[in-house]
Amino acid sequence: MRAETAGITITGTAQREAWHSKVLPPVELVAAGVHSVPVVFPGNPMRYTLSYVLLDGDECVVVDPGFDSDEGHGQLIAALASLDVGPREITGIVATHFHTDHLGMAARLASGSGAWIALGNNERRHISAFEDAHEESALDQTRMRAWGVPEERVPEAAMTPESLLDMRRLADPDRRLGDNDILSVAGRNWRIMDTPGHTPGHICLWDDAGELVLSGDHVLPRISPNVSLEIRGDTDPLRRNIESLQKIAGNDHYEVCPAHEYRFRGVGHRARVLEEHITERSREVLAVLSAGASTVHDVARQLTWSRGWASLGQLQFRLALSETAAHIRYLATSGIHPGVPGLVAAP
Template identity: 85%
Template sequence: MQTDAPAITITGTAQKEAWQRRVMPPIELVAPGVNSVPVVFPDNPMRYTLSYVLVDGNECVVVDPGFDSEEGHRQLLSALADLGVGPGEITGIVATHFHTDHLGMAARLARGSGAWVALGRQERRHISAFEDAHEESALDQSRMLGWGVPHGRVAEAAMTPEGLLHMRQLADPDRRLGDGDSLSVAGRTWRIMETPGHTPGHICLWDDNGELVLSGDHILPRISPNVSLEIRGDTDPLRQNIASLRRIAGNDHYEVCPAHEYRFRGVGHRARVLEEHIAERSREVLHVLGKGAPTVHEVARRLTWSRGWESLGQLQFRLALSETAAHIRYLVTSGAHAGVPGLVLAD
């Protein structure tokens, strides 16, 4: 893997300092009409989402408004007020993908303003595509058992009826955005690029004249975004993610405005580092499979994790399993591994 592109340059220095100190970063003017606003993500290691408020005299579009909580709502409304925008003056909401720390507050903001809500053209809320939440939870528990999760941890790993119903409350889109589409706001034309992987319909927004990109969770400066084999999601999400990383691998002079951590330049370098990380992880998974690990859980248990396997609980436990399953699926579809007896990867 060639990684000779320049290393990243941190541009959000105050954001990085805040991340390291584990405090909320400041509201910042990234460029004329483009404002970075942190919105708290309660009880989650990511701590907050960096929302982007695009505003001019006639329009106000909020990109990735964040998780829907009372505290987060107050934070966002306070920031809007400082920008001279009332809660009823939001004209549009764009979520780079459907996860609750991005789309979560869209429904509340839309109710208070009549704003349109946009998602990627291919984004389908597959996790909430069910008829009965209790039946769906039971099916997911069966799936976890098939992945070899011990009986005592199945309830921890599987989606609960309450969690599934919460996903149902997320806003439905009024508009769909994909390759070839653009969004004109704040005196800028934002080119839409589909970047599936983290979710099936993830999008990034590129301002080619201003050399900015709102990257959502597709590319972050330090963390490797989770790519999971999920309920009715992409059948080979890791392959999609690699293709998406290659799509954005140029334009190192653009400033990347991610939804977590801090702004930076050097998107090509970062994309190549992330692709190499995927390759290293796949080699590790293949090695573990070669040792005879019979289930997704057993493979995941034998992998290296930054905070240690024993520290992974609740959502982090599920994400570790789903990420491992995505790597196994990628190896199988690449012909690198033909599967082992008992290894179940049913979607």
């Protein structure tokens, strides 16, 4: 049975029910040789990552293995055992992008199996490209002050040495996947598509014959993925994200397997909705700027947030600031507004 909502067709009905019930969804067979496995993301509102296990004979490739925790590792290993696969039988790991809830467990899985690890060609260590974590944290605090963050909240908004070191510990890839490369796994030819925006090197995997796409965080059925102006990253990430959404504006008949929430059909419709949301958000940002706001923080606190500005703390506070900065940068590079001082991330 399928449920319809906002122009898309939900195919992962058990996943959707679990999402709304705030429990882990079941391990599911999505298509021949393709299984979805939830892996917990502790302390984060997203709650878990949907990893995908691709199986074919002696081949086992895990896409987006999730955040590295003992609980999550146990969940993934138990799911593999239910598929008659041991941890040493993992042959490859693909991460759609360089975030801890996607690449995080790759190093642990590879150390126990010798599996190769793959990332997109353009996914680099932007945030963790530092020599001294304490100096980098201090520089980020300076950046937050330039964005107008009140002094008492600067430590909350800035990257801490510990969080920076966590990023440094993420695995390096053995393989790179470029736009239009073909990854033959589980009897399917997965076409790689560069979809920068959420991160500079985000990729999606398209099985054209099976009409299936592993979309990572590029397109989700309900929420808008965060697009941030970040340390040493793309200096106009929102523009890249719009271009990436326009690349997938067709193919509504494909089933989308996202890394969060639930499966659905209607990727083209969803891409257009997300682009419209970006346009509306940019209008809101422009209105606040035009009314006299002069810092990233001053703009962000006047915007509409689903859970309310006052509820945003720690990582969510930083993401709200970085997302606002991305919109301000986009307006500036579009020639619509000059922007605000101290905006652009380090090169």
